[in-house]
Amino acid sequence: MTRTAEDAWSILGVPPGSSHDMVRAQYLRMVRMNHPDQYAANPKERARHEEIMKRVTWAYREITQGRAEVPKKTSTPPPRRPQSRPYRPVDLRELMCRAHHRWAVSYCTVCAAPLCSRCDESLSGYCAVHRPRGRF
Numbered sequence: 001m002t003r004t005a006e007d008a009w010s011i012l013g014v015p016p017g018s019s020h021d022m023v024r025a026q027y028l029r030m031v032r033m034n035h036p037d038q039y040a041a042n043p044k045e046r047a048r049h050e051e052i053m054k055r056v057t058w059a060y061r062e063i064t065q066g067r068a069e070v071p072k073k074t075s076t077p078p079p080r081r082p083q084s085r086p087y088r089p090v091d092l093r094e095l096m097c098r099a100h101h102r103w104a105v106s107y108c109t110v111c112a113a114p115l116c117s118r119c120d121e122s123l124s125g126y127c128a129v130h131r132p133r134g135r136f
């Protein structure tokens with residue numbers, strides 16, 4: 001398996017050309033996150049994290065030993081223009097339940113009616129009309 005310099009940066013999860021301090025800090029973070037001792041009780045997870053650590057260690061060595069060059073062409077895609085959405089005033093009726101005039105905590109999955117915690121005490125996600133009978 002051949003890995004490229006770019007892989008090293010992305011395996012470690014730092015932008016290409018990051019400073020030594022940043023690379024080291026990120027490496028130590030990954031070591032902490034994937035330390036096999038944390039998964040001692042779960043051999044499968046342990047093996048998975050050991051595998052991750054192998055890759056991370058490889059990437060760290062590549063970078064710190066200067067083998068992972070910063071890719072030449074850093075073609076950053078042009079920032080996408082945020083899509084202009086037509087202005088829509090917030091309708092408070094969409095945010096308040098109709099029965100109690102309290103803030104909605106959820107919406108009916110059927111009719112999208114705003115439901116406060118009193119309308120839908122069990123947080124079933126259904127208004128009184130659409131709540132399946134016998135349940136909740």
Ligand SMILES: [Zn+2]
Binds near residue numbers: 109
């Ligand atoms: Zn409904």
Ligand SMILES: [Zn+2]
Binds near residue numbers: 098099118
């Ligand atoms: Zn209500």
